[in-house]
Every structure is written in structure tokens, then in C-alpha cells.
Amino acid sequence: MKLDIILAGVGGQGILSIATVIGYAAVQSGLDLKQAETHGMSQRGGDVQSHLRISDHTIYSDLVPEGAADIILSVEPMESLRYIPYLSPQGWLVTNTTPFKNIPNYPDLYKIIKEVGKVPHHVAIDADGMAKELKNSRGMNMVMTGAASLFMDIDFEKLKEGIRYSFGRKGQEIVDLNIATLEAGRKFAEENRSS
Amino acid sequence: MKAILSGNEAFARGAYEAGIQVVTGYPGTPSSEIITTIGSQYNDDMYSEWSTNEKVAMDAAAGAAYSGRRTMVTTKQVGMNVLSDSLLYSVYTGAEAGLVVVTADDPGLFSSQNEQDNRWYARLAKIPLLEPQDSQEAKDFVVKGIEISEKFDTPVLIRSVMRISHSKTIVELGERPEVPKEVGKFPRDISKYNCTAMYAKEMHAKVEQRMLDIEEWLESSDLNKIEWKDTKIGIITSGVVHTYVRDVFPNASVLKLGMINPIPKKLIKDFASKVDTLIVVEELDPILEEQIKALGIEVHGKDIFSPCYELLPDRLKEFAVSANLIEAETVVEKEEVAKFKDIPSRSAVFCPGCPHRSSFYVMNQLKVPVAGDIGCYNLGSMPPFNAQHTMGAMGASIGVLHGMSIAKIPENRVCTIGDSTFFHSGMPPLANMVHNGSRGVVVIMDNSTTAMTGHQDHPGMDWMVTKERAAKKIEIEPLVRAMGVEKVKSVNAFNVKEVKRGFEECLEFDGPSVLITKGECIFVSRKPKPAFTVNTEKCIACHTCFRVGCPAVVLSEEKFEKNGKFKSRIDPTLCNGCSVCSQVCPTGAIEAPEAGKRSLAE
Numbered sequence: 001m002k003l004d005i006i007l008a009g010v011g012g013q014g015i016l017s018i019a020t021v022i023g024y025a026a027v028q029s030g031l032d033l034k035q036a037e038t039h040g041m042s043q044r045g046g047d048v049q050s051h052l053r054i055s056d057h058t059i060y061s062d063l064v065p066e067g068a069a070d071i072i073l074s075v076e077p078m079e080s081l082r083y084i085p086y087l088s089p090q091g092w093l094v095t096n097t098t099p100f101k102n103i104p105n106y107p108d109l110y111k112i113i114k115e116v117g118k119v120p121h122h123v124a125i126d127a128d129g130m131a132k133e134l135k136n137s138r139g140m141n142m143v144m145t146g147a148a149s150l151f152m153d154i155d156f157e158k159l160k161e162g163i164r165y166s167f168g169r170k171g172q173e174i175v176d177l178n179i180a181t182l183e184a185g186r187k188f189a190e191e192n193r194s195s
Numbered sequence: 196m197k198a199i200l201s202g203n204e205a206f207a208r209g210a211y212e213a214g215i216q217v218v219t220g221y222p223g224t225p226s227s228e229i230i231t232t233i234g235s236q237y238n239d240d241m242y243s244e245w246s247t248n249e250k251v252a253m254d255a256a257a258g259a260a261y262s263g264r265r266t267m268v269t270t271k272q273v274g275m276n277v278l279s280d281s282l283l284y285s286v287y288t289g290a291e292a293g294l295v296v297v298t299a300d301d302p303g304l305f306s307s308q309n310e311q312d313n314r315w316y317a318r319l320a321k322i323p324l325l326e327p328q329d330s331q332e333a334k335d336f337v338v339k340g341i342e343i344s345e346k347f348d349t350p351v352l353i354r355s356v357m358r359i360s361h362s363k364t365i366v367e368l369g370e371r372p373e374v375p376k377e378v379g380k381f382p383r384d385i386s387k388y389n390c391t392a393m394y395a396k397e398m399h400a401k402v403e404q405r406m407l408d409i410e411e412w413l414e415s416s417d418l419n420k421i422e423w424k425d426t427k428i429g430i431i432t433s434g435v436v437h438t439y440v441r442d443v444f445p446n447a448s449v450l451k452l453g454m455i456n457p458i459p460k461k462l463i464k465d466f467a468s469k470v471d472t473l474i475v476v477e478e479l480d481p482i483l484e485e486q487i488k489a490l491g492i493e494v495h496g497k498d499i500f501s502p503c504y505e506l507l508p509d510r511l512k513e514f515a516v517s518a519n520l521i522e523a524e525t526v527v528e529k530e531e532v533a534k535f536k537d538i539p540s541r542s543a544v545f546c547p548g549c550p551h552r553s554s555f556y557v558m559n560q561l562k563v564p565v566a567g568d569i570g571c572y573n574l575g576s577m578p579p580f581n582a583q584h585t586m587g588a589m590g591a592s593i594g595v596l597h598g599m600s601i602a603k604i605p606e607n608r609v610c611t612i613g614d615s616t617f618f619h620s621g622m623p624p625l626a627n628m629v630h631n632g633s634r635g636v637v638v639i640m641d642n643s644t645t646a647m648t649g650h651q652d653h654p655g656m657d658w659m660v661t662k663e664r665a666a667k668k669i670e671i672e673p674l675v676r677a678m679g680v681e682k683v684k685s686v687n688a689f690n691v692k693e694v695k696r697g698f699e700e701c702l703e704f705d706g707p708s709v710l711i712t713k714g715e716c717i718f719v720s721r722k723p724k725p726a727f728t729v730n731t732e733k734c735i736a737c738h739t740c741f742r743v744g745c746p747a748v749v750l751s752e753e754k755f756e757k758n759g760k761f762k763s764r765i766d767p768t769l770c771n772g773c774s775v776c777s778q779v780c781p782t783g784a785i786e787a788p789e790a791g792k793r794s795l796a797e
Contacts, residue, residue, distance in 0.1 A: 010541060019363075023199050023363070024199075027197060027199060027365060032365065033199065033363075033364065033365055034329070034362060034363070034364045035199070035362060035363040035364070036358065036361075036362045037201070037361045037362060037363070046541045046542060046543050047540065047541045060437075060438040060439070060441035060442045061438045061439050061441070061442045061507075061508045062329075062358065062362045062364065062438070063439075063507055063508055063509075065442070065508055065509055065512075066509055078538060078539075081538055082538050101749070101766065102541065102746045102747075102766070102769055103539055103541055103746070104749050104750055105539045106539065107537075107538075107539070
């Protein structure tokens with residue numbers, strides 16, 4: 001089994017918390033894992049990406065080659081398009097539809113969503129809206145993780161363990177809320193996947 | 196136990212498992228998180244500090260290692276230039292306990308002014324150099340580095356790169372060995388620790404012999420590994436590039452070097468003799484390649500692979516295909532999906548609420564030449580400010596300003612330097628300006644932190660790396676007065692008029708002057724104020740507010756009839772309420788929030 005994920009978003013949106021949950025689940029499943037990040041100036045509202053490679057074989061490079069990503073998990077719609085050259089023909093584009101507009105020349109959102117729709121395998125989800133509905137205003141990332149989990153060959157229970165590990169020190173209530181958020185994201189993907 | 200650690204967290208863990216007791220360094224991407232991790236997680240077992248600069252860190256480390264403490268120094272690649280003076284004497288002396296220096300290089304220039312290859316320093320200084328390929332080796336090589344350091348009585352250099360320091364991989368954790376809590380009296384061994392010429396002469400001969408001893412030991416060490424496969428192509432490589440090589444050349448035989456200075460000559464000769472074509476794959480300079488060529492071995496390297504930038508797998512593959520080392524993959528014609536053109540980049544800008552904004556707005560208006568320095572304020576070289584005209588090295592701005600003065604350029608001049616950079620290396624050139632009667636305005640942009648590298652402490656702050664509020668804070672204004680600067684002015688960085696008056700006053704002064712713009716980094720104060728709003732009745736779409744270069748100032752969808760341009764709008768989710776845009780608005784259209792309204796940024 002190999003699972004190459006590109007995580008995309010804008011500095012400050014917290015894509016690393018997604019990597020922590022999935023990474024924990026992978027290690028608990030006895031899989032190898034490598035995660036590439038770039039820090040530095042990208043902290044300040046720049047575009048950020050992280051490559052997450054998971055496999056039951058030894059992983060060498062921590063970087064996903066072009067055309068090889070099984071999943072692009074983007075917490076921002078325009079950013080999801082930036083990494084499409086990485087997506088494998090069978091790969092899934094899972095993106096949030098809530099834009100993060102910190103630049104004056106942000107393109108028309110309608111056009112962006114239309115482009116997402118052209119990807120054969122995709123899930124577009126208003127993760128910010130769903131998180132708010134679930135009274136988990138900071139839960140957008142877990143909605144996205146839940147939605148993408150449908151396309152990961154990782155035990156869903158192990159992802160929940162990842163949430164317990166990541167959010168444990170914030171108390172049981174926060175853990176339960178985030179597990180519910182994760183499940184809601186997954187359910188949305190089950191019902192709304194493109195194919 | 197297994198953990199997922201970044202390379203920098205793994206270096207910190209390695210220090211713990213190597214029994215290191217003292218860690219010093221100066222922040223610099225991509226190395227900063229090593230000391231941040233030690234300060235926050237291993238504080239009970241190790242003393243760590245952000246030193247004033249890398250040289251100070253190296254001297255402190257030498258002193259601690261002379262005193263019998265296992266010690267580590269961390270730096271980014273250009274910081275090595277600053278600490279190298281002290282590294283070189285410590286190579287001559289050795290120490291009573293292990294001493295390792297971790298340098299994090301930046302191939303690809305993600306956050307550096309150059310792409311220098313610090314492997315040269317190992318050759319220059321004549322010290323062993325280890326290069327890990329992932330977090331596991333990052334941790335293991337610190338332990339190994341201390342062993343080698345103590346076995347051969349030499350400092351050991353460990354080279355990381357951004358891809359090691361910031362990538363996360365699985366690490367098997369070990370334990371910390373017993374280390375003595377107390378050390379004895381300082382050794383009074385003058386012929387060992389005093390590099391005066393008569394002793395240094397003997398030390399040099401010892402250093403040469405030491406490198407020969409290490410080379411002999413290395414031939415049978417497990418640091419270097421051969422992976423035998425097809426022998427048509429044999430590749431010699433090291434560090435993170437080894438992982439790329441394994442992906443791109445899955446069938447080639449590979450000699451992976453863990454120690455790359457000195458090189459294991461016998462092992463390399465033996466490997467070369469058993470493969471048809473020998474190739475060195477190394478990022479940046481041909482350091483291994485030239486040494487292998489010097490052994491009389493035919494080898495390919497920089498004739499195939501560029502000496503610039505990273506050799507990431509996709510790029511490595513392109514070079515390998517052009518050289519017919521591997522076959523090109525048949526490109527499957529993909530359906531035309533979502534090739535969305537012109538996705539705008541989100542380049543770094545001054546954060547909303549940044550105290551530097553006003554100064555660059557003013558400098559842009561004054562049209563003065565500005566010598567710049569290293570820190571967030573270098574973003575002032577970008578549009579709309581275009582107001583930092585040089586930048587090269589830490590502390591360089593004040594010296595360059597002095598150079599403009601002695602060159603007698605026809606206009607008055609300014610330089611910008613941050614508070615941390617001023618303490619790092621700005622004081623000697625300021626003393627030079629004062630002593631030699633220079634003229635120019637030194638703007639010290641005091642935002643109460645080392646911002647660009649992730650908000651570390653420096654001598655102008657009252658806390659330490661461990662977050663203890665125990666540090667003695669040095670005030671900049673009395674300091675520069677004591678250095679003999681006669682014209683010193685402190686202003687509130689968020690008040691545009693005050694900043695402008697400060698500049699004008701200092702520019703008039705015939706001599707060296709210092710303007711201190713004081714305003715906390717938004718990440719330090721963490722006190723965003725309520726967002727401002729644009730009164731569309733008053734906005735005349737003149738776009739003056741765009742000249743403050745704030746990401747919260749955006750175009751609205753409403754046009755101003757007279758000039759047909761879109762009016763401005765403030766993004767309420769981004770605005771931190773610093774008010775700089777409203778201060779420059781000619782019609783007073785940008786209005787403060789109503790009293791009592793909660794901040795949207797909360």
C-alpha cells in the first residue's frame with residue numbers, strides 16, 4: 001500500500017494539524033511515513049504545502065513526484081488548483097470551498113469551483129460552514145480530514161485515535177466534538193463524491 | 196518508542212541522548228527549531244540560550260567544552276561565516292568534552308541571501324563532517340558526533356539542509372546517558388588551549404595527523420554503506436540526496452556516505468572498480484566529485500547535474516534522462532483538466548498590524564537611498580515601497596551606510612536594521628560611524644523580537660529561550676547614546692506623522708544619528724484592535740491607502756464615478772486595527788470602529 005497526499009492551504013490555516021492526525025494514524029498502523037514541509041516566510045499569509053507519504057514499504061524521498069498524488073487535500077479552493085500537476089489520474093481532489101482572500105487579485109470563486117469540477121475525482125465541501133453548523137468553529141481542518149479519509153487505506157478508527165492524541169490535552173469534550181466533525185466530513189464525502 | 200520528529204526536533208533529541216549539557220546558537224531558518232525545542236522540552240537536562248550572534252555562541256560553546264561539558268552549537272549556513280573565526284581555533288585546541296556544530300544549509304534559497312555549501316567549512320577547518328539523510332540519522336549522528344569528537348579530540352560538524360530540518364520522519368527514541376552534574380576546576384593547560392603561535396605550530400601538525408587517523412578509522416566504520424544492485428551504474432551520494440537517488444535510480448548500486456569529510460578513499464576506490472559508470476550525485480558544489488577525481492578515478496557529476504538549487508527527485512530525473520542514465524517515462528496524455536491559468540501567488544508581505552509599515556511608507560515618500568539589513572523589514576524592498584536598496588549580510592546596513600558617507604554621495608542617506616540584528620552585529624559598525632565622523636540616519640526598527648525566524652529573544656528583551664522572564668533587558672536608546680551618538684530620537688512606529696518628523700529631524704543632523712521606531716511585532720503583542728472600515732461616501736478611489744502595502748486593504752466592488760476606479764475596502768478578518776492606512780487617507784474615509792465593538796480578529 002502507498003498513499004501520497006499533498007496538503008495545501010495558506011499560512012496560518014493549520015494544515016499541519018491535519019498531518020499530525022493522519023501521521024499518528026499511520027504510525028499506529030505500523031506504516032512508514034515521511035512529511036515534507038517548508039517554513040520561513042510562508043508563515044505570513046503565503047501559500048503553504050506539505051507532502052505526506054505513507055507506505056507499508058520503506059519510503060525514501062519525502063517528496064511526492066508530479067502525477068503521483070493519491071489525494072490533494074486543500075483547505076482553500078484556489079490553492080487546490082495550484083497542485084493539480086501532482087495529482088495522479090486516479091487521484092482525488094478534496095477541497096474546501098471557503099476562500100481565503102488575502103490578495104487583491106483573487107480570482108472569481110465561481111470559476112475556481114468550476115475548475116475543481118473538471119477534475120474527474122473530486123469532493124468540494126464548504127468545510128468552514130459545516131464546522132460552524134457543528135458548533136466547532138475551529139473544526140474546518142477535521143471536516144476536511146474526514147472527507148479525505150474516505151480515500152485513504154487507513155483504518156478510520158485509527159484516525160479517531162489520532163484526534164484523541166492531538167486534542168487529548170484540551171479535554172474530552174473537544175475530542176468528542178472533533179471526532180463528530182471528522183465523521184460528518186466523511187459522511188459528506190460518501191454522499192457527494194463526484195464518481 | 197517511536198515518534199514523528201522533524202529533523203530539527205531530532206537534532207534536539209540527539210543532544211539529549213548524547214548527554215549534551217550546553218547548547219548555544221543564533222536563530223536562522225532553517226536551523227531555529229533545534230534550540231526552540233531544547234528550550235521548551237529538554238530544559239531540565241540541558242542549558243540552552245540564544246546567544247547574541249553565532250560567533251558568541253561558538254566561543255561560549257568552546258568555553259563550556261573546555262570546562263568539561265558536552266556542547267552543541269546551531270546555526271544556519273550563513274551564520275557559519277560569523278562563527279568560523281572561532282570554529283577554527285577550537286579545531287586546533289580540541290576540548291575536554293564533545294563539541295558538535297550543526298549547520299542547516301539552504302539549497303534552493305527558501306529563506307537565505309545565498310546558496311553557499313557549508314561542506315567547504317569542514318575541508319577548510321579540517322574537521323570531520325557528518326551528513327544525515329532523515330530525522331533518524333539526524334538524532335543518531337549527534338550521538339555519533341559526540342563519540343567521534345571525544346575519541347579524536349576535535350569538534351565535529353553536522354550538516355543539515357532545509358529538507359532534513361523541516362521534514363518529519365519516524366524516529367526510534369533512546370535514553371539519555373548518565374552525565375556528571377558537576378565539573379571540576381578549569382584546566383590550566385596553556386599549550387593545549389592557548390593558540391599562541393609557538394603552541395599553534397604544534398597544534399597544526401596534530402590536526403593533520405588527526406585527520407589521517409580519522410580517515411583510517413572511517414574505512415571500517417558503519418557510517419558509510421554500500422547497497423549493491425546492478426553494477427552498470429554506481430552512485431556515490433550522501434544526506435537527503437540519497438533518498439532522492441533511491442527513488443530515481445532504484446536499480447543502481449549506491450555508496451551512501453554518512454561522513455563526507457574526510458572521505459573513505461579505499462572504500463571509494465573499491466566501489467569504483469566494481470561499477471561500469473561512476474556518478475556522484477551531490478547538491479550544490481562538486482566537493483566529493485573533485486576529491487574523487489583527485490584519486491585518479493573517472494567520475495561524472497556536475498557535467499550532468501546543475502550546481503544550482505536543490506536536486507529534488509523530479510529534477511534529478513530530468514538530468515538523468517538527458518544524460519541517458521535512465522529512460523524517459525512514457526508520458527500519458529492527460530485529459531485537459533483544470534489547468535487553471537494564472538493562479539496568483541501569495542508572496543510574503545508585512546503582516547496587518549506590522550510596526551515596520553509606516554517607516555517604509557515614509558522612506559518611499561522621502562526618496563532617500565536606503566541600505567538594508569536582514570529581517571522582516573527586507574520586505575520593504577518590495578512594491579509598493581521599493582525602499583530598501585541593498586541587503587547582503589547581518590549587520591551590513593550600517594557599514595554600507597558609512598560607505599555611502601565616505602563616498603560623499605550627493606544626498607543624505609538612511610539604513611534600516613532590526614533590534615535583534617543590531618545586537619547581533621550592528622554595534623561595531625555604529626561605533627565605527629561615530630569614531631570616523633560619518634553622516635547618515637541609522638533606523639533601528641525595534642519590534643521587541645527576532646521576528647523573521649519565529650520570534651526568539653535577544654538582549655533587548657526581558658525573557659529567555661525557556662520563556663522565563665528572568666533576562667536582563669538592554670535598552671537601545673541609552674546604549675547608542677553611550678556609544679557617542681549625539682542625535683538619537685525614539686518614535687512610536689504606528690504614528691505616521693511622528694515617524695516622518697523623526698526622519699526629517701535626523702536627516703537634517705550633520706553627523707551619525709539614530710532613529711528608533713518602537714512598536715511591538717503583532718506576534719509579540721498579540722493585541723489586535725478592532726478592524727477599521729471604509730466610509731464609501733468619503734472614498735474617492737485615489738488608492739493612497741494601497742501605498743501602505745497592507746493585505747487587509749483590498750478593492751471593493753463599488754466604483755467612484757469621477758475616475759472610474761474601484762473604491763477601497765478593509766477586509767475585517769485580516770485588519771488588526773493599527774490605523775496606519777487611515778492616517779494616510781487624504782479624505783478621512785477610513786474610519787475607526789465604534790467604541791466598544793469587539794475585535795473581529797479575536
